[in-house]
Amino acid sequence: MVRFEAAGKIFAGSGARPAFTALEDIDYTVPRGAIAGIIGRSGAGKSTLIRLVNGLETPTSGKVFVDGVDVAALDAAGLRALRREVGMIFQHFNLLSSRTAFENVALPLEIAGISSAAIRGKVLPLLDLVGLSDKAERYPAELSGGQKQRVGIARALATDPKLLLSDEATSALDPETTQSILELLRRINADLGLTVLLITHEMEVVKTVASDVAVIDGGRIVERGRTFDVFTRPQHETTRSLLAAASMGAKLPDWISSDLKPSPAAGDRALVRLIFFGKTAFQPLTARLVAEIGPDVNILAGAIDEIAGEPFGSLVVSYPADAETLERAARFYARTGLATEVLGYGV
C-alpha cells in the first residue's frame, strides 16, 4: 500500500543555516490492511516521513509510492486525488472552531463538490461510527479532546480513503481516552479494511494496535519487524531505551537497577531478564530454572503483558555470578531458546 524506496529528505540550508538531513535511505513497506507504527524520539524524522506519503513533503532522493503511484510525480490534480485516498489525523485535531462537528466532517465533501443531501447521508453515519451522533451540532470548544479526535477521524474518513495517516493522534490525550481512540482505529481497520500508518513517540500506542513497527532514529530506520518480535527481542539500543522508558514488562525498582555493575565481582549475583511467550509459560519456567540453575535463584520481578494482542511474560531473576552457575544458565537458555537480557551484576 505504501512503499518507501531509498527515500531521503534533505532540508536545504539558507544563509548561515546549514542543510539538514532529516531522512536517509528509508526502505519500508506498509502492507495493505496493516496497522503499522513508526516510533522514534522527538526530531527522529517521523513527521517528515509521514508527510512524504501525502505529498506535503517531496523526497530529495529515492521514491515514495502509494498504491503503486509515485507521489512526487503527481501533478496538482493527481495530488488532490491522492489526498482523497489518504486521510490524516493530527495531534491537535486541526478542527475549524467556527464549524460544528457535522460541518467539520462535511468539509472535505464540500470541497469535493458533493451535494448537501449526499453530504448529510455521508456525515451522519460517520458521526455514528465514531460514537458522536448526539454531538453533531456541537462546536469544537464544547467537545473533550477525545471527542475532537473522533470528529477528526470521521472527517478523515469522509472521502472513503484507503489509507489513514495518524500523526501523534493520541499524544494530547489522557491514557484512558488514548485507549478508546486506539480501539476505534482498530475497529476502523478491521471493519473498513483501512490501512493505517501511525507515527508516535509512545510505545504504548504501537504496543496496543500496531501489528508491525519500524523504529526510526536520526532519520534512519534502525529496527523493524512484527511488533511482538521487536518488542520482546529488541536488537537496537534505541528500541531498548524506548522500551525501558515505557516500562514494558517486569521492571526492577530503581534502588536495585541503579546499583548494577556491568561485570561481576567476587560474590556478586547476575540479574537477568527472561522473556517468554504465552500466559501459561510462567510456572513451568520457574520450576525448570531452579532445577537447572540451582536452588539459589531469586525472582525479583515478573509481569505478563500483551503486545498487539499477544501475551508475553518477563521475569527478572538473580543467581550467583560464579563461572559454573553462569555456564549452567547459558546452557539452559541455549537449549530452551529463551530470550534473555543480562541487566547487570550486584549483590
Ligand SMILES: Nc1ncnc2c1ncn2[C@@H]1O[C@H](COP(=O)(O)OP(=O)(O)OP(=O)(O)O)[C@@H](O)[C@H]1O
Ligand atoms: N522545513 C524544515 N527545514 C529544516 N529542518 C526541518 C524542517 N522540518 C523538519 N526539520 C528537521 O528535521 C528533523 C526531523 O523533524 P520531524 O518533525 O520529522 O521529527 P519528528 O520525529 O516528527 O519529531 P517530533 O516528534 O518532535 O515532531 C528535525 O531535526 C527538524 O528540526
